[in-house]
Amino acid sequence: MPIEIPKDKWPGSIRKVTLGATAAEGGTRAKTVTVGGQATMPYLHFEAPTPNQPVVAIEIKSRKPEDWSPLLAEVWGEAMADPAKWAKAAEAAGADLIVLALTLADTPDDAVKAVKSVLGATGLPVIVWGPGQAEKDNELLVPVAEAAKGEKLVLGLCEDKNYRTIVATAMANGHLIQCRTPMDVNLAKQLNILITDMGLPADRILMDPTTGALGYGIEYGYSVMERLRLAALQGDSMTQMPLIVTPGFEAWKAKESKVGEGVPAAWGNWKERAVHWETLTAAALMESGADILILRHPESVKRIKAAISELVTA
Amino acid sequence: MALSGIQIYKLLPQTNCKECGFPTCLAFAMKLAAKQVELSACPYVTEAAQKQLAESAAPPIRLVTLKAAGGEAKAGNEVVMFRHEKTFYNRPGLFVRVKASEGAEAIGKKVAEADAYKVNYVGLDFTLDGFAVEADGGDFAGAVKAVRGASKRPLILIGKDPAALEPGLQALTGETPLLYAANASNWEAMADLAKKYTAALVVSGETPDALADLTQKIQAKGVEDMVLDPGGKNMSQMLTAWTQLRRLALKSNFRPLGYPIIAFPCDAKDEGVAAAQAIAKYAGFVVLSEFKPEAIYPLLVLRQNIYTDPQKPIQVTPGIYEINQPKPESPVLVTTNFSITYFAVANEVEGSGLPAWLVVCDAEGMSVLTAWAAGKFDAERIAKTIKGFDVASKVSKKRIVLPGHVAVLSGELEAELPDWEIKVGPREAVDIPAFYKQVLM
Ligand code: SF4
Numbered sequence: 001m002p003i004e005i006p007k008d009k010w011p012g013s014i015r016k017v018t019l020g021a022t023a024a025e026g027g028t029r030a031k032t033v034t035v036g037g038q039a040t041m042p043y044l045h046f047e048a049p050t051p052n053q054p055v056v057a058i059e060i061k062s063r064k065p066e067d068w069s070p071l072l073a074e075v076w077g078e079a080m081a082d083p084a085k086w087a088k089a090a091e092a093a094g095a096d097l098i099v100l101a102l103t104l105a106d107t108p109d110d111a112v113k114a115v116k117s118v119l120g121a122t123g124l125p126v127i128v129w130g131p132g133q134a135e136k137d138n139e140l141l142v143p144v145a146e147a148a149k150g151e152k153l154v155l156g157l158c159e160d161k162n163y164r165t166i167v168a169t170a171m172a173n174g175h176l177i178q179c180r181t182p183m184d185v186n187l188a189k190q191l192n193i194l195i196t197d198m199g200l201p202a203d204r205i206l207m208d209p210t211t212g213a214l215g216y217g218i219e220y221g222y223s224v225m226e227r228l229r230l231a232a233l234q235g236d237s238m239t240q241m242p243l244i245v246t247p248g249f250e251a252w253k254a255k256e257s258k259v260g261e262g263v264p265a266a267w268g269n270w271k272e273r274a275v276h277w278e279t280l281t282a283a284a285l286m287e288s289g290a291d292i293l294i295l296r297h298p299e300s301v302k303r304i305k306a307a308i309s310e311l312v313t314a
Numbered sequence: 315m316a317l318s319g320i321q322i323y324k325l326l327p328q329t330n331c332k333e334c335g336f337p338t339c340l341a342f343a344m345k346l347a348a349k350q351v352e353l354s355a356c357p358y359v360t361e362a363a364q365k366q367l368a369e370s371a372a373p374p375i376r377l378v379t380l381k382a383a384g385g386e387a388k389a390g391n392e393v394v395m396f397r398h399e400k401t402f403y404n405r406p407g408l409f410v411r412v413k414a415s416e417g418a419e420a421i422g423k424k425v426a427e428a429d430a431y432k433v434n435y436v437g438l439d440f441t442l443d444g445f446a447v448e449a450d451g452g453d454f455a456g457a458v459k460a461v462r463g464a465s466k467r468p469l470i471l472i473g474k475d476p477a478a479l480e481p482g483l484q485a486l487t488g489e490t491p492l493l494y495a496a497n498a499s500n501w502e503a504m505a506d507l508a509k510k511y512t513a514a515l516v517v518s519g520e521t522p523d524a525l526a527d528l529t530q531k532i533q534a535k536g537v538e539d540m541v542l543d544p545g546g547k548n549m550s551q552m553l554t555a556w557t558q559l560r561r562l563a564l565k566s567n568f569r570p571l572g573y574p575i576i577a578f579p580c581d582a583k584d585e586g587v588a589a590a591q592a593i594a595k596y597a598g599f600v601v602l603s604e605f606k607p608e609a610i611y612p613l614l615v616l617r618q619n620i621y622t623d624p625q626k627p628i629q630v631t632p633g634i635y636e637i638n639q640p641k642p643e644s645p646v647l648v649t650t651n652f653s654i655t656y657f658a659v660a661n662e663v664e665g666s667g668l669p670a671w672l673v674v675c676d677a678e679g680m681s682v683l684t685a686w687a688a689g690k691f692d693a694e695r696i697a698k699t700i701k702g703f704d705v706a707s708k709v710s711k712k713r714i715v716l717p718g719h720v721a722v723l724s725g726e727l728e729a730e731l732p733d734w735e736i737k738v739g740p741r742e743a744v745d746i747p748a749f750y751k752q753v754l755m
Contacts, residue, residue, distance in 0.1 A: 222397075223396070
């Protein structure tokens with residue numbers, strides 16, 4: 001008698017969320033991207049297929065970042081000074097989505113201009129982040145949301161301290177949101193409840209649990225993601241949002257990636273180590289249930305995309 | 315699976331003779347189930363009952379230990395599918411592969427370099443765990459000796475032909491290597507070799523059924539220490555196979571598959587990513603194609619992170635840490651006692667050569683942001699720490715630098731510590747030296 005493989009039968013599944021809108025849907029995107037829909041823990045095809053494969057986004061900024069690693073400046077070169085060019089280069093590097101991060105130096109006009117130029121340069125769906133200070137986020141994201149009405153952008157980062165204004169403008173202008181909580185299952189769930197209570201449909205929320213980088217607390221993010229995914233499969237509707245994570249941002253602030261001097265010889269070749277750091281941070285999060293992985297280096301993008309396509313073929 | 319007290323009771327004589335020191339057999343059974351007494355305290359258990367109890371006490375995934383003069387590599391004894399359910403116990407061994415065809419000299423050089431590798435991460439020293447030697451033609455015994463000449467760490471011997479492997483085993487004495495691999499056609503000879511040389515044995519098979527068939531036959535020949543190699547052509551097939559084997563062992567308590575797993579990222583398209591998957595998803599031994607510090611270091615760190623006990627955050631002792639011989643006018647930097655946070659900050663400051671007093675607050679082992687969110691790192695706690703360790707007595711210039719992530723606490727902290735100047739530092743440790751030079755000097 002053949003051995004019977006134990007299979008989990010889950011009552012719940014991850015919610016399907018579509019980013020971007022084509023002309024027919026009221027936007028200008030060449031195509032949309034749908035994530036979610038999974039009814040198993042990651043990539044277990046013997047239980048259920050992976051309906052929508054995880055995707056990779058590349059993070060670009062509205063202004064040339066001064067504090068990014070020289071390795072990133074080296075690969076993106078001139079494009080870093082112009083978000084439209086950068087978005088094009090990111091698309092050419094294999095991005096499925098573009099993340100445009102606005103900065104504190106941007107005025108609302110600058111922000112709108114940057115978003116429009118990116119929307120003009122690429123047909124991919126776009127995620128727009130405020131600079132990360134509640135007041136400034138509101139000041140920039142509201143005019144952006146209005147100017148790009150109907151595009152089904154993702155607006156972020158919605159946190160406990162700033163979600164109201166961003167959620168309101170997402171509702172008014174047909175956008176989605178990325179909501180971030182600090183490495184905790186209950187906090188993530190709580191924020192989803194608060195946001196859906198405001199009236200934003202649950203299928204317009206992406207959940208960012210904060211992950212940490214390899215070597216800097218990734219085990220917390222990793223387990224929080226597994227627990228959120230398990231809760232979702234068990235049928236908890238307030239944890240069924242697709243997971244969006246930022247391994248690029250996390251890994252490139254680690255000394256292991258960022259700098260090449262004054263580090264132990266045992267760390268080896270800087271450039272290769274840096275890409276490994278980002279790629280392995282992303283790889284771990286891919287195994288623990290990420291639906292959208294936001295990266296910075298084209299080499300990591302290539303590697304993670306290849307791994308995802310291997311993992312989604314049964 | 316462990317038996318309950320009632321199940322154990324059914325195996326006891328049920329005479330309540332009290333010789334074990336307990337009033338009834340049931341009372342003794344309860345203590346046994348709780349692992350508070352030894353079965354040997356009852357003189358009357360039958361042999362059959364003894365065997366059944368011993369089997370039930372065996373872990374669902376057998377602990378396999380490779381031994382050599384220079385150390386051990388352990389795998390198995392795992393009890394959960396997800397680390398948050400308890401913890402993952404035995405960190406998978408990382409082995410670097412060499413091939414006999416490379417020649418003794420090249421092998422010796424490569425192994426010596428990899429053997430000497432040591433890297434520090436949050437105060438822990440990591441090394442590789444051993445080497446895999448492949449019999450791919452040429453002088454296998456010579457290759458094994460070349461490895462042994464350069465390293466005393468545990469070995470995996472790789473080859474499909476038992477006759478080709480034996481000279482390699484002969485070259486080793488007094489150790490437990492891992493032999494790779496027994497399959498449907500060579501298992502008898504491989505099992506004989508494993509027995510003769512006290513080696514652990516990898517069993518290769520493409521399905522759980524094929525593996526279970528072989529492990530049972532090999533066990534019947536007297537080999538107990540086995541490791542499973544389910545193969546797999548891509549990451550998806552590997553993940554499926556590893557998950558199924560782990561489930562069969564843990565959830566179905568299926569003994570014939572209750573062994574650790576060996577993974578070969580060295581044969582994958584992207585070795586680093588495949589190795590990461592092996593570490594996260596249940597491999598007990600991981601074979602890598604080459605030694606490159608920039609590739610090994612991230613894997614060693616990932617392994618440490620995944621195998622950290624989630625119930626016990628790694629902590630450093632709260633207190634005042636002196637970095638680069640601080641003077642009374644040096645600044646006071648504040649952080650939490652989560653070890654990764656502490657080391658990130660301490661390494662940066664130390665590396666910059668700038669003197670500082672680093673005050674570590676008890677935030678229950680959480681990072682700055684997590685601790686703040688959980689209410690374990692607030693103005694009151696920071697003020698209490700500053701006062702508790704009498705930081706004021708060490709400094710002439712009362713300046714505290716708060717982590718940028720908790721900038722919101724600066725007002726409250728000013729109220730708590732009115733005679734101190736509160737500055738908000740950067741969010742990330744890596745930016746501390748620049749901040750120090752711009753703002754504190
Ligand atoms: S010694 Fe054995 S038989 Fe006697 S009471 Fe204890 S368990 Fe029962």
